[in-house]
Amino acid sequence: MSTLEFTEREETFRLEARDWLAANNPGRLPSMDTAEGAAAHREWERTLASGRWSVVAWPEAYGGRDASLTEWVIFEEEYYLAGAPTRISQNGISLLAPIIFGHGTEAQKERYLRDMTDGTLVWAQAWSEPEAGSDLASLRATATRVDGGWRLNGQKTWSSRAPFADRGFGLFRSDPAAERHRGLTYFLFDLSADGVAVRPIDQLDGTPGFAEIFFDDVFVSDDDVLGGVGDGWKVAMSTAGNERGLSLRSPGRFCAAAERLVELYREEGLDKLDHRGSKVVDAWIGAEAYRLYTWGTVTHVEAGGSVGAEGSINKLWWSDLDLSLHETALDLLGADAELEGPWLDDYLFSLSGPIYAGTNQIQRNIVAERVLELPRGSQKGGAQ
Amino acid sequence: MRFGRTPEQHAFSEALDDLLTAADVVSASRAWSAGDHSPGLKLWQRLAELGVTGLLVPEDQDGLGASPVDLAVAFERLGYHGVPGPWIESVAVAPALLAGTSDSDILQRLASGEALVSVAHASRALDADVAERTYALNDRVGLTAPDSAGPPPSGSGGSTSASPALVEPGERQRAGVETNTAPSAILRHAVVGAQRRSVDPTRRLFDVTPGEEVAGGDAGPALDLGTLACSAMLHGAGLRLLDDSVAYVKQRTQFGRPIGEFQAVKHLLADVRVALDFAAPLVHNAAVELETEAPTAARSVSAAKVAAGDAAYLASRTALQVHGAIGYTREFDLSLWILKVRALVGAWGTPTEHRARILESLVEAR
Numbered sequence: 001m002s003t004l005e006f007t008e009r010e011e012t013f014r015l016e017a018r019d020w021l022a023a024n025n026p027g028r029l030p031s032m033d034t035a036e037g038a039a040a041h042r043e044w045e046r047t048l049a050s051g052r053w054s055v056v057a058w059p060e061a062y063g064g065r066d067a068s069l070t071e072w073v074i075f076e077e078e079y080y081l082a083g084a085p086t087r088i089s090q091n092g093i094s095l096l097a098p099i100i101f102g103h104g105t106e107a108q109k110e111r112y113l114r115d116m117t118d119g120t121l122v123w124a125q126a127w128s129e130p131e132a133g134s135d136l137a138s139l140r141a142t143a144t145r146v147d148g149g150w151r152l153n154g155q156k157t158w159s160s161r162a163p164f165a166d167r168g169f170g171l172f173r174s175d176p177a178a179e180r181h182r183g184l185t186y187f188l189f190d191l192s193a194d195g196v197a198v199r200p201i202d203q204l205d206g207t208p209g210f211a212e213i214f215f216d217d218v219f220v221s222d223d224d225v226l227g228g229v230g231d232g233w234k235v236a237m238s239t240a241g242n243e244r245g246l247s248l249r250s251p252g253r254f255c256a257a258a259e260r261l262v263e264l265y266r267e268e269g270l271d272k273l274d275h276r277g278s279k280v281v282d283a284w285i286g287a288e289a290y291r292l293y294t295w296g297t298v299t300h301v302e303a304g305g306s307v308g309a310e311g312s313i314n315k316l317w318w319s320d321l322d323l324s325l326h327e328t329a330l331d332l333l334g335a336d337a338e339l340e341g342p343w344l345d346d347y348l349f350s351l352s353g354p355i356y357a358g359t360n361q362i363q364r365n366i367v368a369e370r371v372l373e374l375p376r377g378s379q380k381g382g383a384q
Numbered sequence: 385m386r387f388g389r390t391p392e393q394h395a396f397s398e399a400l401d402d403l404l405t406a407a408d409v410v411s412a413s414r415a416w417s418a419g420d421h422s423p424g425l426k427l428w429q430r431l432a433e434l435g436v437t438g439l440l441v442p443e444d445q446d447g448l449g450a451s452p453v454d455l456a457v458a459f460e461r462l463g464y465h466g467v468p469g470p471w472i473e474s475v476a477v478a479p480a481l482l483a484g485t486s487d488s489d490i491l492q493r494l495a496s497g498e499a500l501v502s503v504a505h506a507s508r509a510l511d512a513d514v515a516e517r518t519y520a521l522n523d524r525v526g527l528t529a530p531d532s533a534g535p536p537p538s539g540s541g542g543s544t545s546a547s548p549a550l551v552e553p554g555e556r557q558r559a560g561v562e563t564n565t566a567p568s569a570i571l572r573h574a575v576v577g578a579q580r581r582s583v584d585p586t587r588r589l590f591d592v593t594p595g596e597e598v599a600g601g602d603a604g605p606a607l608d609l610g611t612l613a614c615s616a617m618l619h620g621a622g623l624r625l626l627d628d629s630v631a632y633v634k635q636r637t638q639f640g641r642p643i644g645e646f647q648a649v650k651h652l653l654a655d656v657r658v659a660l661d662f663a664a665p666l667v668h669n670a671a672v673e674l675e676t677e678a679p680t681a682a683r684s685v686s687a688a689k690v691a692a693g694d695a696a697y698l699a700s701r702t703a704l705q706v707h708g709a710i711g712y713t714r715e716f717d718l719s720l721w722i723l724k725v726r727a728l729v730g731a732w733g734t735p736t737e738h739r740a741r742i743l744e745s746l747v748e749a750r
Contacts, residue, residue: 004387004672262746271747273740281739284746285666285687292665295387316658361647367657368650372630377645 004295006070013067014074020051021082028342032088033207038122038164041088045119054117055093062109063117069298076250077291083256091161092116092123096169099186103227103235111223112188124162124191126170126213127236130155134362136171136236137180141215143172143187149221150174152189155214160356162211163200167191171232184232188224195219205348251291254318257325257346258287264332264343279328286321293317309370312363319353319360326350388668393457399434400458404465410717416468417585421514424468431467432497440479440609441495445488447479448495452609452674456616456667463620463728466720468586470511472732473503476613481519481571481606485598490517504574504592505610505732512576512590520574520594521603569603572596584727586720607732608674608685614732615667615685615692619660621721621728622696625703626656628718633706643706652702659695666691683745686738693729700725 006014024047030037048054049063057072058064067075087093093116100108115121132138141154152172162168168189175183191198195218200208227235265271265280273281293314297307307314326347330337337344354360368374389397407430412423431437436458441447448454455476462471474494478501482488493499493516502515512518577591630653633644643649670688673681700722704711711718729735 004669266747271743273736273743277743278736278739281690281742281746284742285691286662288669288687289662289666289691292387292669293662296665296668299386299388310661313658313661316654317662361651364651364654365647367654368644372626372650372653372657374630374644374650374653375634375642377641 004292006074010068010070010074013071014078017053017075017078018082020053021078021084024051025082025084027083027085029085031205031207031345032086032161033163033203033209035164038088041085042119042122044085045087045089045117049118054089055097058097058113058117062113069302073250073252073294073298077252077255080250080252080256081259088122088161089116089119091125091165091169092121095125096123096188099226099235099238102238103186103231105223107223108188108226121167122161122165124159124165124168124211124213126156126159126162126168128156128158130157134358137184137233139171139173139184141170141172142176143174143185143220145174146219149219149223150185150187150225152187152195152215152218152220155212157212158201158210158356159213160210162191162198162213163208165191168213169226171236174229174232178230181233183230184236185229186226186232186235187220188226189218189220193218193220203348204351205345251287251294254287254290254321254325257322258284261325261329261332264329268332270332276328276331279324279331283321283325283328286317286324290317290321309366312358312366313371315357316360316363316367319350322350322353387665387672389453389457393454396454397457397461400431400436400461401464403430403434404461404467409465409467410720413466413468413586413720416588419513419588425514427467428469428500429497432495436462437475437497438495439475441491442479442483445491446495447491452612452671453668455609455613456671459613459616460620460623460667463617463622463724464624466586466621466624466724470500470502470515472610472613472617473510473515474499474501477503477505477606477610479606480609481601481603482598484602485571485600487517487598502590503610505607507591508580508589509574509576509592510590511588512574512592513579513588518574518576518590518592519598520572520592521569521607569601569607571598571601571603573598582727584723586724587727604682605674608682611685611689611732611738612667612670612674614728615670615688618689618692618696618725618728619663619667621725622656622660622663622692622699625696625699625718625721625725626653626660628721629653629656629699629703629706649706652706656695656699656702659691659698663688663691663695680745683742686733686741689733689738690735690742693735696725697729 026044029040029044032038032041045054052063052065053075055062055064056067056075057069058066060066097113097116100112112121116123127136129139129141132140141152141156143150143152154172156170159168168191170187171184172187173183174185177183189196191213195216197214197216199212199214201210201212203209261280261283265277270277301307326343329343330347333343369376407427408423409427412427415422416424428437435448438447439450439455439458441449443449459471459476478494479491481503482491490499490501494501499516500511500514502509502512502518504518504520509515509518509520572594573596574592575595577593580589580591582589630644633649633653634642636643666684666688670681670684673684678684703718704722707716707718710716711722713719
């Protein structure tokens with residue numbers, strides 16, 4: 001069969017998730033990028049973990065349910081349809097954990113995985129530097145060998161979650177003589193360690209969603225090197241793939257927003273096709289396409305396939321879709337669209353989609369060069 | 385859970401590719417435009433041998449009794465290779481439209497590829513000059529009001545009538561068409577009139593006058609199958625336009641470099657790829673829902689038509705842009721796809737009509 005039919009086990013899983021969410025979902029919380037909101041979100045992570053819903057696809061030994069990819073997507077659909085809060089653990093669960101599972105030592109798994117499933121350890125992403133945006137290979141922050149570990153120096157910026165997080169992960173140049181990609185090492189570090197200074201930066205929405213991090217001879221032991229010394233690039237690329245592809249932006253998020261958009265259209269007393277109606281329809285089609293595309297990807301992956309540069313196609317779609325969904329909602333709200341509210345909050349967040357996880361310009365280069373196989377050429381700005 | 389084509393469907397697609405790549409489809413198209421049907425009909429016969437013409441004809445009438453998903457697989461390839469002729473009408477629409485009617489006697493010969501049929505969905509019938517029978521539908525197709533058998537609005541190309549069932553009820557009333565219930569088109573034989581010129585020269589269109597009624601036809605599913613086939617054909621044409629564009633920008637040099645090295649060109653083509661990749665699952669899903677008779681099938685067909693039309697149109701505009709002036713000529717084969725896409729975007733329901741149908745369904749579903 002070529003249809004979207006789920007097994008009895010999968011349907012049971014869906015209902016279990018739906019029931020649990022209906023009973024436990026706290027709804028919209030204050031922004032996680034405020035002290036009050038961060039505390040509330042950590043509390044929600046604890047609740048999720050207590051029901052074993054925080055990392056459904058993980059092994060049971062680490063608090064998961066060993067859920068299949070299909071079940072994970074089902075859970076995400078239910079999560080967003082329920083209107084449950086955004087996840088403060090996203091960086092850890094989606095970006096760092098796959099690397100720890102894939103490249104980490106047993107000790108690192110023991111030390112970090114369980115604590116990120118219940119909000120005990122919140123992680124900040126520390127990849128970007130001043131002067132280095134999507135071009136991670138040009139990173140300059142350094143790691144210098146010392147007895148039993150390394151000394152980190154330099155600066156990171158646009159580090160999401162850093163103002164209220166516990167630990168960070170990022171790349172440092174451990175071999176200054178090596179060429180661009182080589183000589184980078186992936187480090188885990190404590191944000192409260194001696195020599196670390198965090199300066200919050202207010203985002204467009206007014207909350208300190210990211211920060212600069214300054215490193216002044218910060219000691220990190222060998223235990224906190226993730227993957228091999230000098231292998232940081234390889235490791236980081238596998239997380240970039242996760243971020244652009246399936247793991248960060250599940251279809252449930254957009255389907256739920258499209259549902260709310262149709263509801264808003266109806267609430268505004270509109271029911272026939274005018275230019276706003278067309279935009280609502282196109283947003284709905286876009287979310288539906290994303291949902292179906294994702295099921296196609298799940299089918300492909302469960303049959304043993306993998307997601308490579310296609311992740312860039314995915315990222316271009318969801319980031320543009322998210323923006324147009326929310327622009328359409330603001331259009332429907334009319335003059336009230338400028339007033340603070342959930343649609344405006346989500347709109348401001350959607351503005352970041354085409355920028356983070358590799359700008360959409362970089363994604364288009366990747367699609368052109370790796371999927372369409374167009375020549376790379378000598379010009380700057382090509383995908384590396 | 386499985387969402388995608390089966391190995392058999394992949395194999396069918398490849399078999400069609402092999403046949404059509406070896407055939408000189410472009411020459412057949414150009415001959416068809418000029419009124420010489422013989423190479424196109426030869427191609428029709430060869431595709432019939434692969435089972436394409438009998439896909440939706442029941443097995444007891446010598447067809448394959450295949451699924452709408454198989455239909456979409458075939459029409460994607462027909463679009464990719466730019467095959468001319470009344471394929472949507474004969475292969476996607478006619479079997480469902482004529483089953484159970486007094487005209488069902490033609491199904492066996494449709495399946496074998498001996499007979500071609502045309503159906504006027506929006507006032508005009510495609511390739512009526514090669515069709516053994518031509519039909520007219522009068523609801524949801526904007527021919528005329530149900531009980532009027534008068535000639536369709538003709539003349540200076542302007543008065544394209546609305547497609548009543550695809551617009552919301554109030555609009556239908558204003559258009560002076562019956563508003564009752566779901567599509568219940570009346571199927572009639574058509575008297576073929578003057579030929580009209582399409583933007584796509586391979587589409588030979590004819591005015592029709594509705595004639596004698598054919599009892600018992602069910603137009604709803606038939607029209608959705610036609611729309612699905614049109615969507616798949618658009619998607620296929622879009623894929624071809626992208627492939628040809630990619631090949632061209634790799635070999636065309638300017639300023640001493642292949643133009644495919646320029647970021648502006650890369651980004652245009654990447655956007656086409658994204659649009660086509662996200663139209664594909666909508667087309668597949670529409671086919672699956674027609675197969676399983678899902679309650680949302682009609683809406684899904686409309687979503688497929690809108691998305692495939694938008695993606696193919698973007699592909700055609702981009703193909704023209706990256707080819708430059710050579711793409712703007714008829715001597716260059718690219719024109720066959722550029723013009724076909726423009727015609728198909730408006731065929732089997734315009735984007736506006738399909739968006740209206742989707743909106744109506746979404747708002748009602750609350």
